[in-house]
Amino acid sequence: MTWTLLLQHLANGVALGFVFGLVAIGYTLVYGVVKLVNFAHGDIFMMASFFVYYGIVLFSFPWWFSFVCAIFLTALLGISIEKVAYKPLRDAPRISSLCSAIGMSFLLENFATVVFGGRQKPFYQPQILSKTLDIGGVRIQLVTVVTILVSVAALLFLNYLVYRTRMGLAMRALAHDFDTARLMGINVDRTITFTFAVGSSLAAISAIFWALRYPQIWPFMGVFPGWRAFTAAIIGGIGSIKGAMTGGFLIGMISIMLVAFLPDLAGYRDAFIFMMLVLVLLFKPTGLFGEA
């Protein structure tokens, strides 16, 4: 194992960590505000990649415009899912909204199978992004660099949004105490809508980078990234943005390093990730950064 190879794996791990981290933030935001595990988040991720695909194939948009459109459409999708499936059950027992979330995930997957077809589709690779950089012997794809840069930008923006704006303040207040926040005059519906929009557009961004990295899209592509990201959110402590990113990095690194260094055990990757989840839940149920 040479240093350059190690650095190469490290760069890949970091990029994948950002992708998982962004999806994990979607879970964390929604859970923090509505206390709901949004099982459909992985499928929102999948829908985003199909929006990009159809933007390019059907409407022949330029790729960057298609990306932007997809992010907006995904945000809309997230908002409408909340309105249809979660809002009517807000006062129902938790088990009902949990079932509704599972049903929504199931529905989106089957909808995509019927409408888009079950076969894998190639994802458009822009010429510019498929270049390979050579930095002192370390060969890194440009996509990896762009993934890291855009993710950092998105994170900075999110940080501004949550900690510097009135909307962010409302979100944090709701996460802290739902009823008191409502008494203080916070518009609950609007804040929840906003939360879903932010979470879904982050999922769209990560879906685009995921699909640029693994350029095959199909209706069930969201299942595993979704679950790994959710695991990341729990490991980091659900409700915490910092925790979600840390968890994402951990999962991204494990995913890359296990395949790179212990290829014999690569098949057990998901078993390892879930084992880690169970251990974290058993010994520190609030996660690494979660509050009790």
Next chain:
Amino acid sequence: MYKKRSFWLTVFSLVLFFLFIQYAQTHFDAYIIRIMNVAAIYVILGVSLNLINGFTGQFSLGHAGFMAIGAYTSALLYMSPELKAMNFFIKPLIWPLNEIQIPFLSALLAGGLLAACAGFLVGAPCMRVKGDYLAIVTYGFSEIIRVLFNNLQSITNGPLGLKGLPTYTNLWWSWGWAVFTVFFIKRLIDSSYGRALKAIRDNEEAAEAMGVNLFYHKTLAFVVGAFFAGIAGGLLGSLVMTIDPNAFNIMLTFQIVLIVLLGGLGSITGTVISGVMIAFLMEWLRIVETPMKIFGITIPGISGMRMLIFSLILMVAVLFFRHGILGDREFSWEALFSAFKKRHSTEGE
């Protein structure tokens, strides 16, 4: 006196039911028999999941994992050594499994017991993990099982699965087990254990304060539920004649959750009805996937449409019929008679 009457009525209807099963086994079409077998397996799965989700209030998504354990254990025990040698052509099966063969019933029981052990392993942490997190941990467990079975090639034959399993499952086996499951779980629910389970569901802290041993009762629910899921897995394996790890995925668990939801969380009667209904509905829905002609226009069959309609039903059930068919009510002879009597008296007036 009422109790005695109910008892004899139950015995009588069971005898009638098994006469019907005997008639069905010998006279019905193979296709219908197959659906009836699936219906029985759904009933076992639904009732056993209802014990965990509906009566104890622990949201578990691990049923597919328990089924996989039951299906593989029993299949590896009842397959003949020659059949195993034929299946395991990439990596041979490890010793003692490659030489032994035991009768179907003991193989099923062994599968159920191993699944029950897994149920203990999953149920034990549920002291620390609650609500949504428990759903995640149990789902994680069933994924770990799937990943392990995909990779342990010298025991499970990996993703190739086991093929050509002998068909032992018939209506007697499947409905016999279904009736036994309903009987067993009904008795459990009506006992002091059952009252403790319901107390845990309604208010965990209060139950603990009243002296209910949380760990013991929660684990009990998981062990019993997992045992019957393992039995159902074994029956299913012998019915469809081929099993592979990826058949036991989250979709299967969702189907069972749907059965429980439609029937009503906490109602055995409702679960039995919805289990049979879903089995027939899923077959009937195959129509939408075949091409058909309406008013001279040919509509091509769309594959996947069946599952789309299925998931729409799930959403409608969750959003609008939150209590399912029966809520948490149960069938009883007394209720049936009093309903008749009421109608009689109103007609007489």
